[in-house]
Amino acid sequence: MNQSRSRRPTIIDVAKRAGVSKSTAARALTGSSNITEQTRERVVKAAMAVGYERNHLAVGMRSGRSGMLGLVIPDITNPFWADVARGAQDRAVRSGASLLIFSSDWDPAAESAHLRALRRARVDGAIINPVADNFDDLDRFGLPFVFIGSSAERFPDVSSVGSDIGQAVRLGLDHLVSNGHEAPSLILGPKSRLARARFLRTVHEHCVERDVDPAILALEDGEYTVEGGRHAMRRLLERPHLGHVAVFAANDMMALGAMMAGS
Incomplete structure (x- = not known):
């Protein structure tokens, strides 16, 4: 297999194609303000041409943010929860974030597994409708979150969105x-x-x-x-x-x- 075709394009490839330094290419792709629009446009076009994608994991490790959010709902087949998921996704996209959506199917074990997956993914936060309202503490979520649904009634100090x-x-x-x-x-x-x-x-x-x-x-x-x-x-x-x-x-x-x- 041709190694040049099998390896992933790097920021160095982008810089060479755009005719700029590696640091200039990196600043252009991260939205730095000390880059001219002409240079930024040239770098963006070069990135698209070589198929470059930023390593979001590495960026997240440097910035402390992953750019990803989580949504854990009880039943994605329910049109109500499907609308909730669509609304959350649309809002996340407008903020430049990606949304990971999980359906627990009203299963506490599945919900716990989804929460563990979100923690491993180092998401910046999650929207959660817990399967059961009778849990004893909030520490089990292990990440910043917003409640949706009736669970919030027990925790008035927690950010939440609910129905009347x-x-x-x-x-x-x-x-x-x-x-x-x-x-x-x-x-x-x-x-x-x-x-x-x-x-x-x-x-x-x-x-x-x-x-x-x-x-x-x-x-x-x-x-x-x-x-x-x-x-x-x-x-x-x-x-x-x-x-x-x-x-x-x-x-x-x-x-x-x-x-x-x-x-």
């Missing part, structure tokens, strides 16, 4: 009540999730305001997946004397599974 679950549940219940469904059945998420408690708290408050006993509502728990919704709905349908059923599911994937339960 209470408002969403109230709007859903108002819609059902306006259509004559005073006591809808509920398909909820796992008991380990704070989102489930917030969902139920809003349901209880809504019932009390309308002088309805919350105890009359039929409840089923499930995973936040299509299969979780399907199994929960089948259990509801197997209950004796349940009659006509209006169901309020905790997320869209569970709702889809509930609609498929009779098929």
